[in-house]
Amino acid sequence: MKIGITGTGSYLPEIITTNDDFINHRFLGPDGSEFEHSNATIIEKFHAITGIVERRYAPPELKTSDLGFLSAEKAITDAGIDKEELDYIIFAHNFGDVQTGKIQGDTLPSLATRVKHLLKIKNTSCVAYDILFGCPGWIEGVIQAKAFIQSGMAKKCLVIGGETLSRVIDPHDRDSMIYSDGAGACILEADSNKGEILAHASQTHANGEAYYLYFDKTNDQEGCTDTRYIKMHGRKIYEFACSNVPQAMADCVDKAGVGIDDVKKVFIHQANEKMDEAIIKRFYRLYGKEAPDGVMPMIIQEMGNNSVATVPILFDRVRKGKVENHGLKKGDVVIFASVGAGMNINAIVYRI
Known part of the structure; x- marks a missing residue:
C-alpha cells in the first residue's frame, strides 16, 4: 500500500x-x-x-x-x-x-x-x-x-x-x-x-540528555520567579545533534533500500544554519561522499526557528516553488529529519 x-x-x-x-x-x-x-x-x-x-x-x-x-x-x-x-x-x-x-x-x-x-x-x-x-x-x-x-x-x-x-x-x-x-x-x-513513505525511524535519548531543552525562570534576577520560559543548553544540543542525527538519517536511508545518490533533497529542521550544515556534511561522510550543492533547502534566514512547524513549512514552500533554486519532481527521493526536546530524533525517507 x-x-x-x-x-x-x-x-x-x-x-x-x-x-x-x-x-x-x-x-x-x-x-x-x-x-x-x-x-x-x-x-x-x-x-x-x-x-x-x-x-x-x-x-x-x-x-x-x-x-x-x-x-x-x-x-x-x-x-x-x-x-x-x-x-x-x-x-x-x-x-x-x-x-x-x-x-x-x-x-x-x-x-x-x-x-x-x-x-x-x-x-x-x-x-x-x-x-x-x-x-x-x-x-x-x-x-x-x-x-x-x-x-x-x-x-x-x-x-x-x-x-x-x-x-x-x-x-x-x-x-x-x-x-x-x-x-x-x-x-x-x-x-x-502523489508519493510514498519508504521508511521511517525515531529515537528518544533521555539518559542524561532529557533536559537539554527545558523551562526555567528569566535571566533577570529581579523578574517574576513564577513565570517560566523556554531555555536550552545550546552547545550540548549542537554536539548531540551532530553526533546522533547523521547516523539516524543513514539508518533510515538504508532501511528504505535507496542509494545515497538517489536523495535529491533533505528537509531538515530549521534550527540553526551552522548545525544543519554540520549534520548534512557528517551524514554524507558516512557514505564517503560530500554533500551535493542544493541538497538542503534553508529558509531559517527569514523564518527563524518555529519548532514543529519548520519542516512542513519548508516542504510546502519548496513543493509549491516558493524557495528560489529549489524544486521537486515526480520520483524524487527526499528525507525529512528533525531533532529536538526530549531529546528526540526522527527521519522519513519519502519518494515524491
Whole structure:
C-alpha cells in the first residue's frame, strides 16, 4: 500500500522582527550577569551561527490553533479532499495556545479539537488529538498517521505542526532571538499516486540528555520567579545533534533500500544554519561522499526557528516553488529529519 502526502499548506505570520529590533534588549547571562560585548556584537555573532536575519511573530489575535487551522485549510484544498472524510487530525506542538501577555499554555480542549471545530467538521468519527515530541513532532505525527492508514484504521489523516514560541521566550536571554511562530500541515492518504513513505525511524535519548531543552525562570534576577520560559543548553544540543542525527538519517536511508545518490533533497529542521550544515556534511561522510550543492533547502534566514512547524513549512514552500533554486519532481527521493526536546530524533525517507 502506497501511503503518501497528497496536499500541503503553511502559514507564516506577517509580523516581521529583524535582528536590529533586538539592539536595545537587555541581554543577561543565566546568573543575571551583564555581557562584556555590546548588543551589536552579540547580534552579529548570533547571525553568523544561526543564519537568522529575521523571524515571524503571530499577531495578538491569533493563537497556535489558529495558525494550525489556517495551514490545515490550505492543505485540505491542495489535496482536493472533503474534510468530512478525515479520519484523524494530529496536531504537534509544545506549549498549547498561549495568549499574548499570558503566562499559561492552554490545551483544554486539545489544539487538534480546536482545529476540527474551526474547520466545522461534523464527522464524529474524525478523531482529534495532540502530540508532544519536541521539534520533531510533525514528523512523528506523519509516522503515526502512516501507521493508522497501514493498519486499516484510517484512509485520510491531517497532520499539523504549529507553534507561537514568541510568547514563551525570555527577552533577557540571547537565545530568544532564535525562536519564531508559524504552522504547516499535510494530508496523508492511502493508495496515493502523489508519493510514498519508504521508511521511517525515531529515537528518544533521555539518559542524561532529557533536559537539554527545558523551562526555567528569566535571566533577570529581579523578574517574576513564577513565570517560566523556554531555555536550552545550546552547545550540548549542537554536539548531540551532530553526533546522533547523521547516523539516524543513514539508518533510515538504508532501511528504505535507496542509494545515497538517489536523495535529491533533505528537509531538515530549521534550527540553526551552522548545525544543519554540520549534520548534512557528517551524514554524507558516512557514505564517503560530500554533500551535493542544493541538497538542503534553508529558509531559517527569514523564518527563524518555529519548532514543529519548520519542516512542513519548508516542504510546502519548496513543493509549491516558493524557495528560489529549489524544486521537486515526480520520483524524487527526499528525507525529512528533525531533532529536538526530549531529546528526540526522527527521519522519513519519502519518494515524491
